[in-house]
Amino acid sequence: MARITLDHLAHAYRSDPRRPEDYALKEVNHVWSQGGAYALLGPSGCGKTTLLNIISGLVRPTRGRVLFDEVDVTDLPTEARNIAQVFQFPVVYDTMTVRENLAFPLKNRRVAGETTARRVEEIARLLDLTRVLDRRASNLTADMKQKISLGRGLVRPDVAAILFDEPLTVIDPHLKWQLRSTLKEIHHALDITMIYVTHDQTEALTFADKVVVMHDGAVVQTGTPEELFERPAHTFVGHFIGSPGMNILPCRVEGTTAFVGSTTISLQRAYRTLSDSDRVELGIRPEFVRLQPKGAGLPVQVRRIDDIGRARIARVEMNGRPLAASVPDGIFIDGDEAALAIDPRHVHIYADGHLVPGEATGGHGA
Structure with missing residues (x-):
């Protein structure tokens, strides 16, 4: 041994x-x-x-x-x-x-x-x-x-x-x-x-x-x-790792805010100004993104909802970007307009593929 x-x-x-x-x-x-x-x-x-x-x-x-x-x-x-x-x-x-x-x-x-x-x-x-x-x-x-x-x-x-x-x-x-x-x-x-x-x-x-x-x-x-x-x-x-894997969305970051197209997402850490040459992305797993009725969060368009036995996974678009979200029990969407609730504790920011630590702002970091 x-x-x-x-x-x-x-x-x-x-x-x-x-x-x-x-x-x-x-x-x-x-x-x-x-x-x-x-x-x-x-x-x-x-x-x-x-x-x-x-x-x-x-x-x-x-x-x-x-x-x-x-x-x-x-x-x-x-x-x-x-x-x-x-x-x-x-x-x-x-x-x-x-x-x-x-x-x-x-x-x-x-x-x-x-x-x-x-x-x-x-x-x-x-x-x-x-x-x-x-x-x-x-x-x-x-x-x-x-x-x-x-x-x-x-x-x-x-x-x-x-x-x-x-x-x-x-x-x-x-x-x-x-x-x-x-x-x-x-x-x-x-x-x-x-x-x-x-x-x-x-x-x-x-x-x-x-x-x-x-x-x-x-x-x-x-x-x-x-x-x-x-x-x-x-x-x-x-x-x-994960099924489905983490959502990866191109974004722009300023301090404690990420911008995915016209959508703003609050962060629990502050980030330095990243270079224009960096490929900046936001990552969050579907388990920490919950589908909600229209008006109850960030607006999205629902493309389909998959029942995978242990859970339901919604395939949605946010500003034209595809992502996956979990569908809580008791949530049913009529039509293709809905919203997302994102848990900021599980949002990560990446530059050129690598995790950026960020600086604590008093909350629990992403």
């Missing part, structure tokens, strides 16, 4: 990178604490698998170092790093039984037979594989085979970390929640560092204690699920 440090890490797949856009992974400085459960979250092509492969030793970084505890492992091959990696698709030996598959990593390291047997039984119980231990893997479903892959990653008690590269891709949707919950239970039981790569925000937010959000080869924010939702440090985080 280990603390993993990424020290000025960057990687380019071309031989002579010169500009930031030449790098598939822009510079990262980060520490993964021993025993933490982390998720690398972002869309396809954002650099998360490249970063995982650098940690595992499958890719050597263009520059920077990887340290396990205080040991520099940058030039060590994968087999010398004492990590386990679980991939998108199951990697199992079809001709072996489930028991033999789970025992294989321990037998390779000449672990005593009794110790191996106990460990295999323990992991089988955690993954609900006990009833199929003596069946050949070839006769099992893709779901069960991926459980075996997970088990082979977990069976070694001495690994520095376990790296998961979108391990639930082949799992039926109704079983994904169960397996994520199982992984959380295993993490708590085994106290091992786990790093989980996914493009699925639900997987990331329900598995990880800390989520690393990546965009265009860069880490744009690291935080708890609550921090990412409540205070996105970048407009990409606000848009990517």
